[in-house]
Amino acid sequence: MRYELYYWPGIQGRGEFVRLALEEAGADYVDVARKRGDAAIARLVERKGEKHPPFACPALKAGKLLIAQTANILLYLGPRLGLAPKDVAGALWTHQLQLTVTDFVMETHDTHHPISSQLYFEDQIPAAKKRTEYFWRYRVPKFLGYFETVLARSGGPWLTGRRLTYADLSLFQVVAGLRYAFPKRMRRFEKKVPGLIALHDRVAARPRIKAYLASARRLPFNEWGIYRQYKLLDA
Amino acid sequence: MRYELYYWPGIQGRGEFVRLALEEAGADYVDVARKRGDAAIARLVERKGEKHPPFACPALKAGKLLIAQTANILLYLGPRLGLAPKDVAGALWTHQLQLTVTDFVMETHDTHHPISSQLYFEDQIPAAKKRTEYFWRYRVPKFLGYFETVLARSGGPWLTGRRLTYADLSLFQVVAGLRYAFPKRMRRFEKKVPGLIALHDRVAARPRIKAYLASARRLPFNEWGIYRQYKLLDA
Numbered sequence: 524m525r526y527e528l529y530y531w532p533g534i535q536g537r538g539e540f541v542r543l544a545l546e547e548a549g550a551d552y553v554d555v556a557r558k559r560g561d562a563a564i565a566r567l568v569e570r571k572g573e574k575h576p577p578f579a580c581p582a583l584k585a586g587k588l589l590i591a592q593t594a595n596i597l598l599y600l601g602p603r604l605g606l607a608p609k610d611v612a613g614a615l616w617t618h619q620l621q622l623t624v625t626d627f628v629m630e631t632h633d634t635h636h637p638i639s640s641q642l643y644f645e646d647q648i649p650a651a652k653k654r655t656e657y658f659w660r661y662r663v664p665k666f667l668g669y670f671e672t673v674l675a676r677s678g679g680p681w682l683t684g685r686r687l688t689y690a691d692l693s694l695f696q697v698v699a700g701l702r703y704a705f706p707k708r709m710r711r712f713e714k715k716v717p718g719l720i721a722l723h724d725r726v727a728a729r730p731r732i733k734a735y736l737a738s739a740r741r742l743p744f745n746e747w748g749i750y751r752q753y754k755l756l757d758a
Numbered sequence: 759m760r761y762e763l764y765y766w767p768g769i770q771g772r773g774e775f776v777r778l779a780l781e782e783a784g785a786d787y788v789d790v791a792r793k794r795g796d797a798a799i800a801r802l803v804e805r806k807g808e809k810h811p812p813f814a815c816p817a818l819k820a821g822k823l824l825i826a827q828t829a830n831i832l833l834y835l836g837p838r839l840g841l842a843p844k845d846v847a848g849a850l851w852t853h854q855l856q857l858t859v860t861d862f863v864m865e866t867h868d869t870h871h872p873i874s875s876q877l878y879f880e881d882q883i884p885a886a887k888k889r890t891e892y893f894w895r896y897r898v899p900k901f902l903g904y905f906e907t908v909l910a911r912s913g914g915p916w917l918t919g920r921r922l923t924y925a926d927l928s929l930f931q932v933v934a935g936l937r938y939a940f941p942k943r944m945r946r947f948e949k950k951v952p953g954l955i956a957l958h959d960r961v962a963a964r965p966r967i968k969a970y971l972a973s974a975r976r977l978p979f980n981e982w983g984i985y986r987q988y989k990l991l992d993a
Contacts, residue, residue: 574911575851578858578904592857616810622827623813637872639892650885657874669813
């Protein structure tokens with residue numbers, strides 16, 4: 524099966540959580556818009572009469588299926604790529620972790636866009652500063668502390684136990700993203716979640732992920748995605 | 759199977775999306791904290807050694823399973839309660855719609871709490887006003903317009919076609935919530951999404967939902983949940 528991923532070609536964004544799963548599994552896939560340009564996305568999203576239109580990217584074409592919503596794509600890919608348990612309890616648990624990552628990603632995004640994504644960051648700086656303060660004071664400890672607890676209870680080395688899942692890959696991305704966006708704050712915080720940092724490093728060292736990260740396929744972080752480096756927010 | 763729902767007893771909140779599914783199906787369930795008080799939730803969430811700890815409520819106990827994240831609970835309940843297709847494509851599509859509802863609910867919540875849930879609404883009014891303006895200018899038309907399109911393309915009467923799913927129940931709640939929180943704005947907006955309004959009415963008229971809405975089990979909307987009526991935000 525050749526998968527087709529539709530996502531913005533200039534950012535890691537939400538598409539990166541899917542890219543990481545496809546890369547780790549060595550799946551056959553095309554990153555469509557990087558090959559054919561943004562217009563391919565507009566054509567897909569606005570396709571007249573499409574019965575299952577995506578609200579937004581990423582979207583994945585898998586044969587006749589067209590699937591959107593990052594966590595939903597991973598729900599589909601997980602068991603097929605060997606990146607999620609196939610039993611009901613294990614599949615639901617892995618998905619539950621992913622949905623918690625989703626919430627955290629949304630909250631992270633809103634640190635730089637607390638008012639509206641229609642406005643530039645520069646037009647919402649006071650609110651962004653305040654939201655970021657509360658984000659680091661309450662939300663980062665709560666979310667990352669939660670994942671640290673899950674990891675400790677799983678028996679390791681992965682979030683759900685002995686086998687790597689897409690949720691581990693996503694947490695790798697969360698740690699990498701926070702390090703990029705908030706280098707100072709994250710450096711201070713990391714000692715509180717040593718298990719997650721070790722998990723991040725284990726993911727980064729996996730042969731296919733390592734090769735991917737060193738390749739041109741891995742887009743650099745930048746100031747158009749979820750994780751943006753704004754010095755004003757990194758006290 | 760007797761299901762146990764764990765959710766805050768004083769609000770509709772995210773738990774309501776699960777309650778509506780259980781009620782429509784006539785499922786055997788206990789709303790645990792309404793019976794035994796808030797402390798039951800704390801005991802569940804903080805249970806030592808629980809391998810699948812919820813990050814937050816709602817959580818559902820189904821036999822030995824403990825499932826959290828609203829959309830994940832509905833993913834599990836859907837086919838079991840006759841509220842979602844059982845084939846892969848249909849299940850993923852229904853879940854995709856639910857995840858889009860989830861995003862919209864989060865954005866709706868943040869209209870009154872754009873800076874932090876740790877602060878009172880009164881401490882973030884200027885940001886809330888601004889966020890609400892953009893929410894109604896861009897996000898409501900985008901989200902509700904999307905669902906209106908999906909409904910039109912499905913052939914009706916429901917979002918996925920001829921059979922009611924949990925996504926329809928959730929959209930009912932979204933319409934009801936927006937009407938409560940923003941009565942003036944919503945009144946002006948409704949004519950743009952006649953299909954969704956008709957869907958809302960069809961859900962409200964279903965015998966079990968009608969009985970539920972008229973019962974004491976349906977908590978009233980109030981100013982502690984997702985949908986809050988603040989005159990300042992309803993221009």
